[in-house]
Amino acid sequence: MSLRTLILCSSLLLAACATPSSPSAPAPAGYYRVQPGDTLYRIARQNKQSVANLARWNQLADRSSIQAGQLLRVQPPSGAAKPASSGAGKPAASKPAETRPAPPPAKLDIKLQWPADGALISGFDGNRNKGLDLAGKAGDPVRAAAAGKVIYASKGIRAYGNLLIVKHNENTLTVYAHNQKLLVQEGQQVSAGQQIATMGDSGANRVMLHFELRLGTRVVDPAAYLPPR
Secondary structure (H helix, E strand, O other), X not given: OOXXXXXXXXXXXXXXXXXXXXXXXXXOOOEEEOOOOOOHHHHHHHOOOOHHHHHHHOOOOOOOOOOOOOEXXXXXXXXXXXXXXXXXXXXXXXXXXXXXXXXXXXXXXOOOOOOOOOOEEEOOOOOOOOOEEEEOOOOOEEXXXXXXXXXXXXXXXXXXXXXXXXXXXXXXXXXXXXXXXXXXXXXXXXXXXXXXXXXEOOOOOOOEEEEEEEEOOEEEOHHHOOOOO
């Protein structure tokens, strides 16, 4: 194993302590954890948002398909326009202080696709969760998000379970954790969309895929680079 891979695995081990894997974990700021009996309409009303906004921010093709434990974004992503209010009947407010726009996502020179079909149950926050957690059933396919070379295929990092790391170019890695079975080996070339593992619960307390995107030494939000579902 190369020194670079060893360093990456060490950083994953440190990050693992902060990665939530429980569906009952508190939702980070700007998110809501779906409770039994919830509907998207009720969640939208509680958070003073429209159903259309929640569906768009969370890439929900079927607005009735939310599940208990699923994590939903209920505040606009950075840079997204907020719905305007009429302000009728309210006193005139002082001009808000100018704020700097959020920095644009780092440029990615490859095209990513979703590594699994399941619903999003935990989103990236850069602190407690360094990636995306996707729901599914044991044995569901896990696919390479882009073409690349497998540089790690093992269960050496306990909190990540059966782990795969794919290197796409000198600057870009993707990480696939909690797999049931690894279907590729270190050094193997994989194509975009190729099944590389089956979904499982190794190192987690439920079946899911934990997916990370790393650009150089930075961990970034994969959702900013994945296509709408």
